Amino acid sequence: MEQVLKVESVTKSYGALLAVDHVSLSVMRGTAFGLLGANGAGKSTTIECILGTKRVDSGSVSVLGLDPRQDRRRLFQQVGVQFQECDYQPEIRVSELCEETACLYKAPANWKLLCAKFGIEDKIGASVKSLSGGERQRLFIVLALIPKPKVVFLDELTTGLDARARRGVWKILKELKDDGLTIFLTSHFMDEVEALCDEICILRKGRAMFYGTVAQAKERSGCDNFEDAYLKLSGEEADIQ
Numbered sequence: 508m509e510q511v512l513k514v515e516s517v518t519k520s521y522g523a524l525l526a527v528d529h530v531s532l533s534v535m536r537g538t539a540f541g542l543l544g545a546n547g548a549g550k551s552t553t554i555e556c557i558l559g560t561k562r563v564d565s566g567s568v569s570v571l572g573l574d575p576r577q578d579r580r581r582l583f584q585q586v587g588v589q590f591q592e593c594d595y596q597p598e599i600r601v602s603e604l605c606e607e608t609a610c611l612y613k614a615p616a617n618w619k620l621l622c623a624k625f626g627i628e629d630k631i632g633a634s635v636k637s638l639s640g641g642e643r644q645r646l647f648i649v650l651a652l653i654p655k656p657k658v659v660f661l662d663e664l665t666t667g668l669d670a671r672a673r674r675g676v677w678k679i680l681k682e683l684k685d686d687g688l689t690i691f692l693t694s695h696f697m698d699e700v701e702a703l704c705d706e707i708c709i710l711r712k713g714r715a716m717f718y719g720t721v722a723q724a725k726e727r728s729g730c731d732n733f734e735d736a737y738l739k740l741s742g743e744e745a746d747i748q
Contacts, residue, residue, distance in 0.1 A: 509536040511658050511689045512557065517566035519552050526552040528713040529566070534658075534706075539680070539690040541700045544710035544741055550693050553710070554660060557691075558588065571657055584613055587656035589647045589664060595635050601646060602631045605653065612654045621649045624679060626672070640667030648676065658689040665699060677702050697734040711742045 512534040519527040527549045534540040542550050555561035557568050559575030559582070568575055573582045595604060605618035622628045625645040630638060638646065644667045651659050664680075665673040673696075680703060684690055694700050700707060701721050709717040709724070717724055717740040721733055728736035 510534070511536050511571055512540075512691065513567075513569040514553075514557060515567045517553070517556055517568060518564045519556055519561060520564055526713050527556060527563075530708075530710070530713070530715050531566075532708050532715070532718060534689060534691060536657075536689055537684055537687045538705040539684055539692065539703045541704035541707040542691065542693050542710065543700065543707055543737060547712075548710040548741070549713035550710060551662075552713075554662070554691075554693070558586070558660065583611075584654065585657045587651035587654050587659035589651035589659070589661045597636050598634050600632060600634055601627070601638070604635060604646075605631075605649065608650050608653045614655060615653050616655045618649060618653050621652055622646075625649055626675065641669065641672055644668060645672070645676070652683075656688070658691060661690060661692040663694060664692060665694075665696065673699070697737055700737075701733045709737065709741050716740055716742065 510533055514530060514532045516529045516531050517527055518525065518529055530553055532540070542553060544550050552561060556563045557570065557575065559579055562576065570582055571585055575582055601622070605622070609615040609618055619628070619631070622631055625648060627642055627645050627649070630642055635643065635646065644665065648661065648664060651661065665676055668676065677699065680690060690703070692703065704721065706720055707724065708715050717727060724736045724740060725731060725733060728739040730736040730739060
């Protein structure tokens with residue numbers, strides 16, 4: 508199986524704060540990988556190092572066999588990114604934003620079909636600011652898929668969606684994964700992680716506290732419920748006692 512992403516002993520500090528502490532992980536093609544941890548655990552910085560928007564202090568990162576900083580232009584055409592918070596011009600319409608995004612790529616996907624797949628085809632003529640939180644979240648996923656990426660990074664992908672919409676997004680992502688898409692996600696919803704992720708890494712204060720499958724996390728923690736296992740392995744269980 509092809510290795511899509513490889514992180515080797517990456518560290519990143521901000522002054523005296525060690526945000527990422529010798530984190531190593533790898534992700535194979537056509538799998539979903541979950542990076543988990545409390546707010547401030549180092550997830551965002553780790554992803555920024557992987558994407559090359561932050562320079563690592565030590566260690567190495569390879570995405571699709573490329574260096575995310577030196578080969579940024581080539582990598583840009585093959586990677587999709589959905590951020591939890593995105594700022595756009597207040598009056599821009601969904602169609603305009605999708606068209607502008609598609610123009611950045613050599614062989615973009617049909618964004619109208621993506622909008623239909625994610626249930627926002629009736630919002631194409633609407634302004635982005637008029638969308639509900641759930642509609643905006645689905646739009647951001649569409650934008651991440653317009654490049655027809657080989658790997659997509661999804662940050663809290665179903666925040667703001669109701670239960671039915673969440674499961675609909677999961678179904679689409681599972682189909683995309685079966686077609687070879689590699690998914691790297693963060694989530695605070697453990698049912699989502701359990702439904703989607705082949706492997707996970709749990710961070711605490713920049714360090715990897717666990718790396719493996721959901722089943723292995725349950726076994727390691729001695730918990731039958733994955734949310735309980737996560738809380739125990741991440742140290743959050745102790746923090747709330």
